[in-house]
Amino acid sequence: QKHLVESGGGLVQPGGSLRLSCAASGFRLDYYGIGWFRQVPGKEREGVLCISGSDGITYYADSVKARFTIARDTAKNTVYLQMNNLKPEDTAVYYCAAEDSYYTCSGDPDDYAWWGQGTRVTVSS
Secondary structure: OOEEEEEOOEEEOOOOOEEEEEEEEOOOHHHOEEEEEEEOOOOOOEEEEEEOOOOOEEEOOHHHOOOEEEEEEOOOOEEEEEEOOOOHHHOEEEEEEEEOOOOOOOOOHHHOOEEOOOEEEEEOO
16 A cells, blocks of 8 residues: 655744655655645645656746755655745645656646645744
8 A cells, every 4th residue: 555654844934944754655656756735725735846756857836946856765765845945935734645657747636646644834933
């Protein structure tokens, strides 16, 4: 059974940094597209960025370019979301998800079959 667990969320001041982790069990992350999404109450889940099994990285949220990066540690079967220079508008619940696709990764939540439970990020002074 495929299982994803996010961690690393919390409260951070504007301009601060956080690193979110997405640990997988039951499958190898490097065989799948892994996406990070975020959601605030009353809004649809938004694609942030993703990494394909072939290491292609795609940004789906223009507001995070040059501030967020994604990386995979194959030995730990974990994908990381490094978030720098955080802004109040980054406040959301962040989810990682796995897509059954090796060469590409999508920004559409409907393309992802397996999801973590989410981790909350609050950016506030």
